[in-house]
Amino acid sequence: MLYYNTSNAMNISKWLVLFTLFFSIQITHAAGEPTTQLKKFLTLSKTLAADFKQVVFDEMGAVKQTSYGVFHLSRPNKFRWSYQKPFVQEIISNAGKVWFYDADLEQVTVKAMDTSMGATPALLLSGKLNIDKEFTLQQQGIKDGLNWIKLLPKNKDSSFKYILIGLRNGVLGGMELSDHFGQLTRIYFSNVKLNPSFNSNEFIFNVPKGVDVFEG
Numbered sequence: 001m002l003y004y005n006t007s008n009a010m011n012i013s014k015w016l017v018l019f020t021l022f023f024s025i026q027i028t029h030a031a032g033e034p035t036t037q038l039k040k041f042l043t044l045s046k047t048l049a050a051d052f053k054q055v056v057f058d059e060m061g062a063v064k065q066t067s068y069g070v071f072h073l074s075r076p077n078k079f080r081w082s083y084q085k086p087f088v089q090e091i092i093s094n095a096g097k098v099w100f101y102d103a104d105l106e107q108v109t110v111k112a113m114d115t116s117m118g119a120t121p122a123l124l125l126s127g128k129l130n131i132d133k134e135f136t137l138q139q140q141g142i143k144d145g146l147n148w149i150k151l152l153p154k155n156k157d158s159s160f161k162y163i164l165i166g167l168r169n170g171v172l173g174g175m176e177l178s179d180h181f182g183q184l185t186r187i188y189f190s191n192v193k194l195n196p197s198f199n200s201n202e203f204i205f206n207v208p209k210g211v212d213v214f215e216g
Helices: 006-020 033-044 113-118 119-124
Strands: 048-059 063-074 079-083 088-096 097-102 106-111 134-145 146-153 159-169 171-179 184-194 211-215
Touching: 079 113
Parallel strands: 106 211
Antiparallel strands: 048 063, 048 184, 063 079, 079 088, 088 097, 097 106, 134 146, 146 159, 159 171, 171 184
């Protein structure tokens, strides 16, 4: 998002909703070491903090944008995705709403979780899905020091083609999502902290003075 665009923000927020999915779903069968590590990670992780590097590729494989920031998550369904470079933006989820804040434009867009995410992501947020029922899991081996697992949605109407989850020593190290428009998003995590304590205001967005607010 080198230039702010509401639809782009929606796409990023879908990424985050899919991320929170992995803190809600249940795994009934753990087959193989990488999947066993994933199961353990999901079971033990209630909150998470990490630095991230996000790279978005177009349908030709060219890099469209690279950004850096900090991610905080607390289940159920709370997150703060803070972009720090090359722009300053915030995407915050709490109390059934998502706030999209662009510092340069001095603008905040507020949407209900269901309308901003669409039907499928909203269902994912319910926390009632079973990963073995909703996805086909395929172990992908080791690349870049990460054990990769591919999740293929069984629902043909899903908004994405697949998700890749990369684990390093049993801890989340990377994710990749491919949509049906040929766009690929990769996120690399570093300085990952499991179950940190957050203050009570961490997932509350206070609108800065002079910022325009749009609700939809």
